[in-house]
Every structure is written in C-alpha cells, then in structure tokens.
Amino acid sequence: MMSSITTNIENKVATITLNRPEKFNSFNREMAFLLQDELDACEKNTDVRAIILVGNGKAFCAGQDLKEVTSPELNPGFKKILEEHYNPIIKRIRSIEKPIIAAVNGVAAGAGANIALACDIVVASEAASFIQAFSKIGLIPDSAGTFFLPRLIGFQKASALMMLGDKVSATDAEKLGMVYKVVSSETFMEEVNNIANNLANMPTKAIGLTKRLLNESMSNDLESQLELESKLQIESAQSEDYAEGVDAFVNKRKPNFKGK
Template sequence: MNSIEIKIENKVAYIALNRPEVFNSFNREMALRLQSILDDCESNDDIRAIVLRGNGKAFCAGQDLKEVTSPELNPGFKKILEEHYNPIIMRLRSIKKPIIGAVNGVAAGAGANIALACDIVLAHEKVSFIQAFSLIGLVPDSAGTFFLPRLIGFQKAQALAMLGDKISAEEAEKMGMIYRCVSLDSFEETVSQLAEKLANMPTKALGFIKELFNKSMTNTLEDQLALESKLQIKAASSNDYVEGVAAFIEKRKPNFKGN
C-alpha cells in the first residue's frame, strides 16, 4: 500500500496521507515520499493548485511513535527533523502554487503544524487540533512555534503548546488558526470547489502573494514595500494580468492560463 496517494483532476493535485491504520502518522518512508510528490507538483505546469488531506478518520497524528521507539527503525530526532519535517514545511511554503490543507480528521503534533503551514486551511466541524508535544515531554516542531503565535497571538499559542489542549475546528476558526470550519456533509464539496477556484485563478499572482506573505514574517516595512513593488511589476507583465484587465473592461469572466 502506498503511504501517500495522489490524483490529479481539473488542474488540482489531491495528495492524501495514506496510513489510516496509524492515523496517518509519519514514518521515514512517508515523509520522504511526500517531499518527492510535492517536488513533482511544483514542476508540473498542469497542476495549478494542491490539496493535502488524510485518508481514513485522521488528517495526521504526527510522528509514528513506534518508529522512534524501535531500536531497528528509529532514525533519531535530528534526522527526523532535518530530513523529514523541516524539508516538508519549507516545500509547503516555497511552492509557488496555492496549497489547501483539507483537515478531514484529528491533526495532532507535527500533523497539526503541517496543516497550519498550508496556505488555506479548511476543516470540518468534527475535527480537532492538538499541540500534543508537551504531553509526552517534547516541544513543538514543524514550525509550530513560528506559525501558531503569528496566527493566534503569543499568549494563546504558548498556552496551547504548554497545555496540549484539544481545539475544535469551530474554535480554531474563531481564533484565526484556520480559514474556515465547514459542516461535515459539505466538506468534500467545499474543498473541491475552493481548489478548482484557485486552480483557475492567475497562478503567477498567487505565487507572488505567497512570497510576499512569507517575507512579511521577517521583513522591515521598507523591505516589504520594495518587494511589493518588485513583484507587482512582475505580475503586471504576465499574460494573466492582460487577460484580467481585458475581461474587466469587457465585462466577462476571465480565462486565466497561469502565465
């Protein structure tokens, strides 16, 4: 059985973590395979949006603890972080295509933080998010200490990291942790509609927006203004900009090609 499944429909790559028997927890093979699939999605011009989700009842329960407690299989935390999770997070943030985190079940530990590293996070009403690290004597990784305080504020983020509270999708939306909580019945349709909407938008501009928000985490105001100017000039030279303006003037729906 493949640890990760991928299908491509209507310019959207649907990536599904596929170890449902262990709630899609990561082992080395799955972590490396996800990196490879993300690389393929980045280089494939026919893919203009990406959805990351889990198969079964969970999105992702984080690290497979059986792997790290096995004398034969344990790669060690240094390798797990430097070769598994850190490269995954960097890929999610650097790919110049929109990535939806479609959280279909519990997202715990590294699984929660991988979800939060996606560009737009949707979850259904039965989902929960847990910063589970402190509950087994660890600290948040996978950029949890980077993104979480920026999403919900320093005090709230630190409390969740220390206490390991379970947060419902509804609570997560209210505190700004995720974009939207939707009903269980409408979840799949909502994910597909959003993904296909993004796949038909001006892909270059979306990639530039992603780059701007990435850099805004560390840039000064002066640096950010300069980068906005640079990327706006690039966006204005795209074919999609020409099409977008023409469609606006002609009062018709634009036909963006992603270039």
C-alpha cells in the same frame, strides 16, 4: 502494498492524500520522503495550479509514528526526523508558488497540526481537532509550530496551547484564527474541491507572488516590504494573466487565466 501517499490530479488540482489510516496517518520515514517527492512533482507540473493535502480515514495526521521512534531497529533519531523529514516538508509547502489547501478532515496532532498550519489555507471539517501534543510526552513543538501558531493566534494563546497541550475543536480553531473556515462533514470535500477549483482557475503567477510576499513579510520591515511589493507588482503586471484580466474587465467577460 498500499502506498502511504497517493496523488490524484484532476481539473488542474492535485489531491495528495496521507494514506496510513490504520495509524491515523502518522508519519514514518517512508511516508515523509514520499510526501516530499509528491510536493516536488506538483511544483514542477505546470498542469497543477492548486494542491490539496488531506488524510484518509478518520484523521488528518497524528504526527510522528511513535512506534518508529521507539524501535531500536527503525528509529532514525530526532536529528534525522527533523532535518530530513519535517523541516523539508515545511520548506516545500512554503516555497511552492502555488496555493496549498490543508483539508483537515479529522484530528491533526503534533507535527500533523503544524504541517496543516503551514499551508496557505486551512479548511476544517466540523469533526476536526487540533492538538499541540508535544508536551504530553516531554517534547517541544516542531515542524514550525513555534513560528506559525503565535502569528496566527497570538503569543499568549499559542503559549498556553503548546504548554498545556489542550485539544482545540474545529469551531474554536476558526474563532482563534487558526483556520479559514469550518465545513460540515457531509459537504467537506465538496467545499474543499470548490475552493481548490476556484484557485486553480485564478492567475497562478499572481497568487504565487502573493505567497512569496507573505513569506517575506514574516521578517521584513515596512520599507523592505514596500520595496518588494513594488518589484513583484511590476513582475505580475508583465504576466499573460494580467493582460487577460484587464481585457476581460474592459470587455465585461469572464477571464480565462492560464497561470502564466
């Protein structure tokens, strides 16, 4: 039986693929737990220095598999779905101190859209689209959508998209600031891999600390953020990569960062 999550590691980049193409990569309980396991494995694997999250087939992720929640035998209930499936996934994405790229190859709906927006960098194929589909079936946005989307595009736009459930094209998502860039479908994975390979050869320690700072900036005041910047700058300056970067700069050569 084909696994609903597959992972390939090459050149220090782990590509995690959501692999239920016949269901537009919608989540069931098994897939949610497998994704958590793969994220944990990537965090612990020192050979992995960047992570790509992508969908197999035409969709990135259509959110929750509604067949599961409408089945008396299979339905785990919304409390378990949120507390055991989506909330842990979002927390892992934000806590792993390695860059995570959401490669949105097609539709990203509901929780699928919000998982993508929680990643560090979102690259969208021109065939991609984003939709806060929750209001269409009488639900509220979850998977940290109400946290990240207003911060990305502003309160007014986020309110409208969540209440109206409008579909946002890749081009419009880029204009709104939801995604880093839009790439043609033909060169999509090539561009994603180029970005991931670039990140995998950068100073991973500094990138991880930058991610921690960005997380803390969501709730810190200016004084607290400045204090944390000072603390983490001292930590990054003690890394092997900092010593390598300075030596490479002084000697006018390309740095060879080890991620330490």
